[in-house]
Amino acid sequence: MVTLTINGTKVQAEEGSTILEVARFYGIDIPTLCYHDELTPYGACRLCMVEIDDGRRTRLVASCLYPVKEGIKVKTNTERVVKKRKLILELLLARCPNSKTLQDLASEMGLEQVRFKMENEDCILCGLCVRMCAEQMGSGAIGFVGRGQKREVVTPFRVASEICRNCGACMYICPVVELQCRGVKSPGEICNSCLVFTPRCLEKYGQVMCTLDSCGACVEKEEK
Amino acid sequence: MKKIRTSQELKALRNSLLQRRDPNKPCVRVCLGTGCRARGSADVVEAFTNEIKKQDLEIQVDCKQTGCHGFCERGPVVVIRPKEIFYQRVKPHDVPEIVSKTLLNGEVVDSLLYTDPASGQKVLYEYEVPFYKKQARLVLANNGRIDPTNIFDYIAIGGYQALAKAITTMSCEEVIDTVEKSGLRGLGGGGFPTGRKWRLCRKAPGDVKFVIGNGDEGDPGAFSDRSLMEANPHSILEGMIIGAYAIGANQGYLYVRAEYPLALKHLQIAIDQAREYGFLGNNIFNSGFNLDIKINRGGGAFVCGESSALVASIESKMGEPRAKYIHTVERGLWNKPTNINNVKTWASVPLIINNGADWYAKIGTEKSKGTAIFSLVGKVNNTGLVEVPMGTPLKDIIYDIGGGILEGKKFKAVQTGGPSGGCIPEELLDLPVDFERLTEAGSMMGSGGMIVMDEDTCMVDVARYFLDFLQYESCGKCVPCREGIKRMLEIITDITAGRGKEEVLEILQELAEMVKDFSLCGLGQTAPNTVLSTLRYFRDEYNAHVRDKKCPAGICKDLIEYFILEDKCIGCGACLKLCSQKAIQGDPNKLHIIDHAKCIRCGICRDACPYEAIMVK
Numbered sequence: 001m002v003t004l005t006i007n008g009t010k011v012q013a014e015e016g017s018t019i020l021e022v023a024r025f026y027g028i029d030i031p032t033l034c035y036h037d038e039l040t041p042y043g044a045c046r047l048c049m050v051e052i053d054d055g056r057r058t059r060l061v062a063s064c065l066y067p068v069k070e071g072i073k074v075k076t077n078t079e080r081v082v083k084k085r086k087l088i089l090e091l092l093l094a095r096c097p098n099s100k101t102l103q104d105l106a107s108e109m110g111l112e113q114v115r116f117k118m119e120n121e122d123c124i125l126c127g128l129c130v131r132m133c134a135e136q137m138g139s140g141a142i143g144f145v146g147r148g149q150k151r152e153v154v155t156p157f158r159v160a161s162e163i164c165r166n167c168g169a170c171m172y173i174c175p176v177v178e179l180q181c182r183g184v185k186s187p188g189e190i191c192n193s194c195l196v197f198t199p200r201c202l203e204k205y206g207q208v209m210c211t212l213d214s215c216g217a218c219v220e221k222e223e224k
Numbered sequence: 225m226k227k228i229r230t231s232q233e234l235k236a237l238r239n240s241l242l243q244r245r246d247p248n249k250p251c252v253r254v255c256l257g258t259g260c261r262a263r264g265s266a267d268v269v270e271a272f273t274n275e276i277k278k279q280d281l282e283i284q285v286d287c288k289q290t291g292c293h294g295f296c297e298r299g300p301v302v303v304i305r306p307k308e309i310f311y312q313r314v315k316p317h318d319v320p321e322i323v324s325k326t327l328l329n330g331e332v333v334d335s336l337l338y339t340d341p342a343s344g345q346k347v348l349y350e351y352e353v354p355f356y357k358k359q360a361r362l363v364l365a366n367n368g369r370i371d372p373t374n375i376f377d378y379i380a381i382g383g384y385q386a387l388a389k390a391i392t393t394m395s396c397e398e399v400i401d402t403v404e405k406s407g408l409r410g411l412g413g414g415g416f417p418t419g420r421k422w423r424l425c426r427k428a429p430g431d432v433k434f435v436i437g438n439g440d441e442g443d444p445g446a447f448s449d450r451s452l453m454e455a456n457p458h459s460i461l462e463g464m465i466i467g468a469y470a471i472g473a474n475q476g477y478l479y480v481r482a483e484y485p486l487a488l489k490h491l492q493i494a495i496d497q498a499r500e501y502g503f504l505g506n507n508i509f510n511s512g513f514n515l516d517i518k519i520n521r522g523g524g525a526f527v528c529g530e531s532s533a534l535v536a537s538i539e540s541k542m543g544e545p546r547a548k549y550i551h552t553v554e555r556g557l558w559n560k561p562t563n564i565n566n567v568k569t570w571a572s573v574p575l576i577i578n579n580g581a582d583w584y585a586k587i588g589t590e591k592s593k594g595t596a597i598f599s600l601v602g603k604v605n606n607t608g609l610v611e612v613p614m615g616t617p618l619k620d621i622i623y624d625i626g627g628g629i630l631e632g633k634k635f636k637a638v639q640t641g642g643p644s645g646g647c648i649p650e651e652l653l654d655l656p657v658d659f660e661r662l663t664e665a666g667s668m669m670g671s672g673g674m675i676v677m678d679e680d681t682c683m684v685d686v687a688r689y690f691l692d693f694l695q696y697e698s699c700g701k702c703v704p705c706r707e708g709i710k711r712m713l714e715i716i717t718d719i720t721a722g723r724g725k726e727e728v729l730e731i732l733q734e735l736a737e738m739v740k741d742f743s744l745c746g747l748g749q750t751a752p753n754t755v756l757s758t759l760r761y762f763r764d765e766y767n768a769h770v771r772d773k774k775c776p777a778g779i780c781k782d783l784i785e786y787f788i789l790e791d792k793c794i795g796c797g798a799c800l801k802l803c804s805q806k807a808i809q810g811d812p813n814k815l816h817i818i819d820h821a822k823c824i825r826c827g828i829c830r831d832a833c834p835y836e837a838i839m840v841k
Contacts, residue, residue: 043547044702046742060741065547084738091707115731116711125700144542144700147525149710151700 005073019063019074020048030076031105033175034126035064039135042127047085051075086111095121098184099176107192118187125151129170137169227502229510231388241380250285250327251305257292257451265300271316275323285327291455293368294609295355303350310350311336355606358624362595363571364611367455372490375497378458384503386574390466391509399470405581407593412438412566413670415659421563425471425553428561433473436564437464439480442526443642446673448597449567451609453487457494463570466577468515471563476517479534491519526697530745531564544699545745568597588614592658602676603630615656622676634679641670643690644750646757666757682779683762684769688716690754705748708739712755720780724770733759778840781825785841786818792837799829
């Protein structure tokens with residue numbers, strides 16, 4: 001066991017675990033997009049960056065990958081970190097403006113506007129589907145091709161994969177494509193509706209529908 | 225060939241080589257480095273060989289094909305031993321004269337000598353050329369002296385003696401101690417203390433360990449690794465073998481980019497020769513230590529020069545970095561302890577073993593020891609490869625060695641460390657170059673690119689150029705680098721096109737800082753250096769672009785206009801004939817006028833005007 005400090009609180013953790021695992025265990029939330037409990041951490045979305053002080057210097061590390069060490073002081077929500085996290089999210093929203101996951105995260109983090117030119121991509125290249133397919137489904141039917149701006153997730157040679165079993169795990173784990181936010185009316189807008197809405201569907205269906213798929217009905221009704 | 229098993233055998237071989245070689249025998253050394261080769265030095269070699277044969281001088285005269293001498297600006301370079309007479313820009317038709325005059329009669333061919341532009345005097349000997357005079361060549365010292373494809377040349381200058389000394393007389397710990405005490409730091413740009421890295425790797429648990437030589441030099445304008453690999457491959461191998469012995473590794477890899485075919489060829493020849501003589505293979509110097517080295521060709525990705533991406537590439541995975549919270553010295557190639565050093569660092573090791581740690585530690589500054597190697601390019605008179613002690617002021621490199629700015633123009637900035645380095649302005653020209661000082665100034669040592677820019681350079685455009693390169697070379701794994709560089713480029717392109725508003729500079733700064741702090745690997749973390757340093761030192765130029773919509777240097781096409789000066793134009797029509805857009809009108813011998821609506825600002829008219837009557841505003 002190692003002892004470390006997270007946001008001023010002394011905590012104990014098992015050796016070999018990551019800062020993110022420890023923080024979440026103690027109920028401290030660190031936002032992530034490319035992380036999943038059951039998959040190898042990848043460290044690509046950089047939302048989980050935290051500030052650590054190991055006695056020699058303060059630096060920023062990806063909490064999903066950084067193994068806890070004796071005596072380190074972790075701060076998960078300093079100004080330096082939070083501001084830059086917001087900028088990352090802004091960049092991702094400029095890429096995929098209608099992702100509900102991203103819109104919700106933006107609302108939670110208090111992001112108000114996207115200042116960049118809007119694109120209309122679906123994928124944020126978090127690599128969850130690639131790892132899911134390879135690690136949990138034992139298939140490896142999809143992977144990354146290309147570099148930089150040309151990077152994308154495809155099957156080898158872009159032909160229908162023979163080893164893909166159509167299990168749908170990639171779709172299940174995708175944080176952005178599955179749920180589309182329908183509340184956004186103009187480019188650059190942060191929708192916010194889901195966080196403040198009164199679930200009207202509750203009266204009609206006996207349950208909140210938009211945990212499955214955001215129907216957008218609430219937003220439209222409020223506008224009328 | 226019998227393998228060499230003891231240091232006595234090595235010494236005996238060297239002595240017999242030296243006995244067979246007469247140091248006073250005239251020898252033509254022709255540079256066959258990349259720069260000279262491009263200027264036709266292969267033809268010069270052929271001409272020498274033919275001429276020597278024709279005059280029946282094969283016994284009296286040697287002709288040697290060496291690697292890069294460094295003074296690429298003046299290539300093809302020929303140096304004639306024993307006096308070290310230095311001829312520059314030699315053409316095949318000069319060869320008969322050199323042979324009959326210099327080689328046979330010891331006379332000098334005046335027209336081929338180098339003229340020092342500062343004094344106007346002709347320089348006779350290589351060591352007196354100002355470009356070389358101020359340098360301290362350690363790693364590159366033998367580049368121009370040996371034939372890289374001949375192991376005898378390397379052994380004759382004392383090669384593999386450091387290896388013999390290390391393996392037969394020193395323990396692994398002693399080797400590491402020596403390297404640590406010398407203060408050698410990673411010359412690939414990171415500057416991590418080499419001795420400490422070796423020690424960590426040696427201490428890391430595991431039987432199987434690897435050493436890797438990083439020769440994946442991808443920076444535009446940098447060619448120091450290339451020159452070393454092409455000109456003195458055995459020095460790299462010797463360093464790697466010593467390192468592997470100290471660390472306890474039995475397999476080495478050399479990762480070299482595929483764009484360097486000559487380096488690959490020479491390294492392969494060197495490896496085969498080293499194997500033949502027993503410097504590689506089993507039971508090296510009867511010590512029971514085994515090592516083999518393999519060459520891995522890079523596939524052309526800039527990011528694969530980053531150590532973890534390089535490791536992934538050798539493992540046949542996609543060349544992308546991983547977070548290095550667990551260092552490669554603990555878990556690197558195939559998850560085994562791996563020690564990666566740049567080829568220049570490896571080549572420094574034999575020097576340290578031969579001359580001792582104290583000798584090396586005396587060179588350089590307090591924290592940065594040894595020499596720094598720069599590929600001096602851009603708007604300087606003497607472009608080429610420069611090796612100076614750490615702590616040499618930038619000014620000395622650019623003015624004393626580089627010979628100042630081309631065409632007597634004014635210096636504006638120098639970028640060190642390749643595309644991810646920062647631009648250093650004139651005020652900081654006295655800055656001594658070492659790892660710390662360059663980082664403080666917002667730049668870095670990097671792989672040793674040094675690009676000099678004159679007053680005609682637009683710093684915003686420079687930042688745009690390098691961002692464009694980095695955007696293309698980003699692996700795309702992490703968001704800050706992939707999306708951040710793209711957006712920075714978008715903003716800067718807008719600025720150079722005159723579409724930028726004042727507030728975008730704030731967004732640019734914010735983005736650059738975020739990319740620096742949040743990126744996964746060194747490529748991303750240093751990518752915004754050009755933007756940050758130009759914003760810091762050349763804010764005025766950014767302001768001129770966004771506020772006044774003007775490009776002070778006259779580079780950004782959307783912000784400039786070409787004018788014909790009334791008092792200078794004589795109406796010769798030179799510009800009018802060349803204008804592809806027919807944007808210039810005017811009768812012969814009368815003032816010409818440019819139609820701005822038609823002008824595409826290509827600048828051909830300005831270059832064509834013999835009276836300097838066309839100017840940019």
